[in-house]
Amino acid sequence: MNAKRLFHVSLPVLLLWLVSLPVHAAVEAGQILFARGAVSIVDASEAARGGSTGSVFYEGDRVVTGSNSIVQLRLSDGALTALRSNSDYQIQRQRFDEAADVYEQAGRLLSGWMRSVTGAIGARYPGNVSQGTSVATIGIRGTAYQIIHVPEEGLPEFPNLLPGTYVYLEEGQVEVSNQAGSRIVSPGQVVRSARAECGPGTCS
Amino acid sequence: MPPKADPVGQDAMILNRPFLRLLVSSAIAAAFSVQAALADPTTLISAAKTELAAGNADAAFSALQAEEARYAGNIEFDYWLGLAANRAGKSGRAMFALERVLAQKPEHAAARLELATTYARLNLGEAARRELDILDGQNPPPAARQQIAQLRHQLGLGDQARRLDKRIAFVTLEGGYDDNVGSYPKDFGLPGLPGPDAIESPYGSLSAGVRQRVDLQSNQRLTLSLNGMVKRNTDDGSDPLGNDDATQFDQDFVGGRAEWSRDLDGQREIAVGADLGYLQLDGEHYYSYLGADAEWREQATAETRVLLTFGLRDMQFENDSYDNLMSRLRGGVRHRLNNAWMLNGDIAVEYEAQKNQRPGGDAVRAILSGSASWLFLPNQRLTGDLSYARTEYSTEYGAPFNDTRTDDRIVVGVQWDKTIRRLWQVKARAQYRDQDSTLPTYTFDQTSGSVSLTRYF
Numbered sequence: 282m283n284a285k286r287l288f289h290v291s292l293p294v295l296l297l298w299l300v301s302l303p304v305h306a307a308v309e310a311g312q313i314l315f316a317r318g319a320v321s322i323v324d325a326s327e328a329a330r331g332g333s334t335g336s337v338f339y340e341g342d343r344v345v346t347g348s349n350s351i352v353q354l355r356l357s358d359g360a361l362t363a364l365r366s367n368s369d370y371q372i373q374r375q376r377f378d379e380a381a382d383v384y385e386q387a388g389r390l391l392s393g394w395m396r397s398v399t400g401a402i403g404a405r406y407p408g409n410v411s412q413g414t415s416v417a418t419i420g421i422r423g424t425a426y427q428i429i430h431v432p433e434e435g436l437p438e439f440p441n442l443l444p445g446t447y448v449y450l451e452e453g454q455v456e457v458s459n460q461a462g463s464r465i466v467s468p469g470q471v472v473r474s475a476r477a478e479c480g481p482g483t484c485s
Numbered sequence: 486m487p488p489k490a491d492p493v494g495q496d497a498m499i500l501n502r503p504f505l506r507l508l509v510s511s512a513i514a515a516a517f518s519v520q521a522a523l524a525d526p527t528t529l530i531s532a533a534k535t536e537l538a539a540g541n542a543d544a545a546f547s548a549l550q551a552e553e554a555r556y557a558g559n560i561e562f563d564y565w566l567g568l569a570a571n572r573a574g575k576s577g578r579a580m581f582a583l584e585r586v587l588a589q590k591p592e593h594a595a596a597r598l599e600l601a602t603t604y605a606r607l608n609l610g611e612a613a614r615r616e617l618d619i620l621d622g623q624n625p626p627p628a629a630r631q632q633i634a635q636l637r638h639q640l641g642l643g644d645q646a647r648r649l650d651k652r653i654a655f656v657t658l659e660g661g662y663d664d665n666v667g668s669y670p671k672d673f674g675l676p677g678l679p680g681p682d683a684i685e686s687p688y689g690s691l692s693a694g695v696r697q698r699v700d701l702q703s704n705q706r707l708t709l710s711l712n713g714m715v716k717r718n719t720d721d722g723s724d725p726l727g728n729d730d731a732t733q734f735d736q737d738f739v740g741g742r743a744e745w746s747r748d749l750d751g752q753r754e755i756a757v758g759a760d761l762g763y764l765q766l767d768g769e770h771y772y773s774y775l776g777a778d779a780e781w782r783e784q785a786t787a788e789t790r791v792l793l794t795f796g797l798r799d800m801q802f803e804n805d806s807y808d809n810l811m812s813r814l815r816g817g818v819r820h821r822l823n824n825a826w827m828l829n830g831d832i833a834v835e836y837e838a839q840k841n842q843r844p845g846g847d848a849v850r851a852i853l854s855g856s857a858s859w860l861f862l863p864n865q866r867l868t869g870d871l872s873y874a875r876t877e878y879s880t881e882y883g884a885p886f887n888d889t890r891t892d893d894r895i896v897v898g899v900q901w902d903k904t905i906r907r908l909w910q911v912k913a914r915a916q917y918r919d920q921d922s923t924l925p926t927y928t929f930d931q932t933s934g935s936v937s938l939t940r941y942f
Contacts, residue, residue, distance in 0.1 A: 312554070314553070314554065314557045314558075314581075315557050315558050315585045315588070317588050317589075334557070334558055351584070351588055353557070353581055353584075353585065355553070355554055355557075361578070361581050363581060363584070396580070396581075398577040398578055398581065425576065425577025425580075425607070451576070451577060451607040451608070451609070452576065452577055452607065454787065456751075462750065463750055464704075464748075464750045464751040465750060465751030465752040465784070466751055467751065468607075468608065469608040470751075472751070482704050482748075482751075483702070483704060
């Protein structure tokens with residue numbers, strides 16, 4: 282194959298790749314570090330694709346686990362998030378660009394159990410990291426924490442837990458807040474937010 | 486004009502078949518060798534082990550963590566990453582790596598033991614015990630059994646600390662020596678009348694107390710406490726030195742307190758309390774009090790806690806003329822400098838409103854106090870404390886003084902304490918008090934020393 286033919290063959294491929302670029306213009310948020318069991322990645326249009334070790338996920342994607350499953354996510358700033366069975370977690374925002382001084386991270390646990398360890402964003406701008414559920418927002422000031430969100434219909438993994446968001450802090454400090462108030466959580470403490478209109482740790 | 490070089494021809498020359506074949510085969514070979522090297526973290530693990538053996542856990546962790554995205558899922562890599570993370574104090578990270586090992590190889594006993602250690606460090610006692618129970622079922626070797634037993638012991642101590650935080654009782658036995666048991670003045674300030682001889686005496690005391698915390702709601706608690714003390718001076722005046730009888734200052738005290746507190750947001754707290762106490766000297770009522778206070782507590786930073794207290798206390802003396810209502814405003818700072826040093830500082834203003842025409846009338850007192858504690862060993866602490874108080878009385882004392890009274894008091898103390906297995910505490914303290922006054926009869930100094938042993942339940 283001479284160079285001219287190579288050029289003629291390559292050009293359409295290059296154009297096709299360029300045309301396809303907008304499809305992948307979503308911001309890459311990280312990749313699955315480790316997965317066992319049924320794990321899928323669901324994009325904004327509700328299209329699901331299989332999630333396995335090495336799978337890339339984008340800002341706005343949800344990572345959903347089935348029964349007897351575990352997945353560990355590594356975000357672009359080095360933060361780690363683990364999900365256990367029957368969990369549904371959305372990467373709402375993940376912007377990390379040291380050169381441009383962009384540090385933003387936000388996630389939302391729709392259901393299930395997660396544990397996180399903050400990465401470079403949390404280390405440098407802890408105020409720019411947050412996790413949310415339907416009843417509370419957790420501002421991250423610490424380094425390692427667990428969140429369980431039990432929806433109204435309950436969670437098979439945690440049959441004894443009442444609905445609400447439970448935040449357990451392992452290291453550092455986090456702030457749990459909602460429309461009714463906020464609360465700083467210290468290591469070893471568990472704070473439950475029962476409802477959005479009920480301040481964290483105040484309603485049974 | 487010479488013809489321009491044909492770029493296509495140049496490319497064709499570069500991309501001629503033998504050259505292209507060589508390039509492609511080289512690239513494939515390189516790719517395979519890189520992939521082979523990358524797929525095997527043995528060299529990396531060996532280097533990390535060397536660093537760990539040399540005590541460089543941070544370096545080992547950094548090297549392994551840098552390759553986590555590439556090797557996560559490799560059991561050997563994950564185990565050593567978890568171990569290095571633990572040694573480097575990165576317990577949160579350790580958990581991720583060790584849980585990956587066990588998700589693939591549940592029988593990996595070393596990883597499970599390491600994970601149990603991590604859970605214990607993070608106060609996840611239940612999770613730690615669950616892992617230890619699994620290990621017990623795997624018939625571990627004697628060395629591992631020993632480690633499991635140690636970890637269970639540590640977890641037990643943690644449980645005990647949590648239990649004691651909820652309800653604690655204590656008994657303290659103390660022995661000491663006081664060179665001025667009755668705070669006798671240095672000088673009566675009256676011409677021709679020599680000052681009294683201070684009464685020196687060894688003493689022994691027994692005190693006990695109990696505190697119970699009741700969680701009313703997740704952010705509200707009630708704390709009840711009750712304590713008592715019996716202090717006996719041993720010099721009854723029959724010694725050859727000719728001391729006065731020190732037993733007239735024998736003390737019996739009983740006091741109680743109830744406090745309701747509400748955690749506002751995990752950082753700020755309000756508390757309202759009431760207390761009462763009864764003291765008798767040599768078997769007779771000396772004073773009793775009933776008080777109430779309100780306190781604002783705020784964790785200003787991770788290291789600094791700020792307190793603001795307002796309190797009222799009704800003091801009833803056996804001699805009614807000394808009865809007064811004392812109001813008190815106090816601001817305090819508790820600052821943890823680092824893991825070894827703790828600094829405390831308080832400033833307070835008290836006002837004593839007389840009830841029955843007491844000598845000196847009303848009094849206002851300003852108090853400055855501070856202390857520094859140095860935890861020089863995990864269970865031993867040295868504390869130095871210093872306080873200064875100035876009290877000014879509002880009305881002139883009658884004859885023979887005919888002057889207003891202002892007291893300046895300094896107290897300095899040094900204390901050593903050692904806690905043994907969290908349930909025993911040995912303490913030694915030396916203290917010096919000195920009071921100067923515009924009325925000589927209220928000047929005194931006092932030096933005392935004591936050793937005590939406390940048992941907590």
